[in-house]
Amino acid sequence: MLGNFKYSNPTTLYFGDKAQSHLAEALRPFGKKVMLIYGGGSIKRNGVYDDVMAALKEADKEVVELSGVMPNPTVVKMEEGAQLARRHNVDFILAVGGGSTIDYAKAVSVATWYDGDAWQHFWVEQANPAPDARIIPLGAVLTMAGTGSEMNGGSVITNHAANLKIGKVFGTEVMPKFAVLNPRYTFSLPHRQLVAGIYDMFNHIMEQYFSGHDDSTSDYLAEGLMRSIVASSLVAVKDPANYEARSNLMWAATWALNTLISQGKREDWMVHMLGHAIGAYTDATHGMTLSAVSEAYYRYVMQFCPAKFARFAKVVWDIPAEGKSEEQLASEGIDALMDWIRTIGAATRISQIGATPEMIEGIADATIILDSGYKKLTRAEVVDILRNSL
Numbered sequence: 001m002l003g004n005f006k007y008s009n010p011t012t013l014y015f016g017d018k019a020q021s022h023l024a025e026a027l028r029p030f031g032k033k034v035m036l037i038y039g040g041g042s043i044k045r046n047g048v049y050d051d052v053m054a055a056l057k058e059a060d061k062e063v064v065e066l067s068g069v070m071p072n073p074t075v076v077k078m079e080e081g082a083q084l085a086r087r088h089n090v091d092f093i094l095a096v097g098g099g100s101t102i103d104y105a106k107a108v109s110v111a112t113w114y115d116g117d118a119w120q121h122f123w124v125e126q127a128n129p130a131p132d133a134r135i136i137p138l139g140a141v142l143t144m145a146g147t148g149s150e151m152n153g154g155s156v157i158t159n160h161a162a163n164l165k166i167g168k169v170f171g172t173e174v175m176p177k178f179a180v181l182n183p184r185y186t187f188s189l190p191h192r193q194l195v196a197g198i199y200d201m202f203n204h205i206m207e208q209y210f211s212g213h214d215d216s217t218s219d220y221l222a223e224g225l226m227r228s229i230v231a232s233s234l235v236a237v238k239d240p241a242n243y244e245a246r247s248n249l250m251w252a253a254t255w256a257l258n259t260l261i262s263q264g265k266r267e268d269w270m271v272h273m274l275g276h277a278i279g280a281y282t283d284a285t286h287g288m289t290l291s292a293v294s295e296a297y298y299r300y301v302m303q304f305c306p307a308k309f310a311r312f313a314k315v316v317w318d319i320p321a322e323g324k325s326e327e328q329l330a331s332e333g334i335d336a337l338m339d340w341i342r343t344i345g346a347a348t349r350i351s352q353i354g355a356t357p358e359m360i361e362g363i364a365d366a367t368i369i370l371d372s373g374y375k376k377l378t379r380a381e382v383v384d385i386l387r388n389s390l
């Protein structure tokens with residue numbers, strides 16, 4: 001392991017098919033006025049809303065509701081939430097939904113009492129809240145496995161006026177105080193969202209795995225998680241009501257991005273930077289933006305560290321190594337990745353999710369280029385990768 005780090009994760013998890021029975025107890029230590037945040041209404045159709053309202057009542061809370069959080073939440077919606085939270089002087093935020101709703105709740109949590117342009121400050125300038133900043137504590141009830149937002153500080157916000165989608169990773173002060181993870185709550189997910197979540201969680205691990213040259217415990221953990229996701233995904237896409245597979249996916253997604261497997265690592269995140277820029281232009285489903293750009297990105301980048309990609313092929317995909325060069329093995333690993341992406345039904349081309357040749361230059365401009373994977377891309381390389389993904 002290289003790197004020095006401090007590790008702590010403040011989120012308490014309640015996991016399992018009766019996890020919601022702990023919600024009232026989890027809410028009790030916080031103030032009386034709770035802002036309940038949710039999305040487009042799936043929680044009203046699948047019964048999750050009723051469970052949550054019962055727990056809020058049991059914990060004797062006063063509820064202020066904010067609904068309509070869209071997939072890829074926007075800065076305009078964030079301002080609406082911050083105004084409402086200020087007007088009611090809420091003590092606590094309860095987010096009920098997928099990554100969009102939880103990310104959004106974090107944005108409202110920091111923006112409500114920030115005196116200035118929160119988008120510019122936290123997302124564009126990537127500033128952290130001041131040590132004495134008032135941050136509204138939040139909790140989460142997760143209904144979709146994928147982003148890991150339930151146990152991390154990430155908050156991704158889209159600004160359509162600026163054609164930008166930017167993630168800010170806040171510290172422990174913004175992470176959920178608790179999260180309720182009932183795999184049954186995810187059963188009503190449309191197939192497309194199930195698949196998008198599966199590739200999202202898998203790619204989070206790839207982003208952390210494909211960096212560094214040292215022998216790292218984090219990489220061994222990452223390999224185990226990736227194998228688990230592949231195994232469970234193949235069951236879940238055929239049999240969506242399989243509790244074992246769905247619960248494994250939910251747990252793996254949380255561990256994929258709850259700050260554990262990145263410890264001591266540099267981390268890549270270029271597939272996400274490309275995916276976010278594509279999302280800013282197309283508003284496409286997050287996991288699909290990642291799968292659609294992955295082949296072109298990884299086939300290009302693997303030449304800069306074939307040894308790690310060969311290890312990925314051997315350990316994650318069980319590809320026999322005998323008689324093969326590292327490059328050949330690395331390439332077969334990407335073949336296996338793409339076969340799996342096609343099998344589960346995720347997008348493989350950005351043209352499938354609304355990107356057009358005319359958008360390429362703009363998407364390239366919106367792509368934040370990081371310098372922490374095996375190759376720092378130039379803008380021209382970003383354009384090539386995007387063109388090869390069309």
Ligand code: NZQ
Pocket residue numbers: 038039040041042043046069070071072073097098099100101103143144145146147148149152153154155156167185186187188189190193196197200257272286287
């Ligand atoms: O709005 P509702 O009606 O709830 O419907 C949602 C939405 O349409 C639906 N859904 C969720 N749970 C459901 C359900 N439908 C039926 N039954 C259920 N149980 O699914 C749709 C997508 O939901 P969304 O929350 O947008 O999906 P996801 O969890 O993938 O979140 C995506 C957002 O998270 C960001 C993405 O960029 C995107 O904005 N990310 C956040 C990260 C983080 N916090 O660390 C990291 C990720 O890489 C990602 O960037």
Ligand code: ZN
Pocket residue numbers: 147200201204272286
């Ligand atoms: Zn993601």
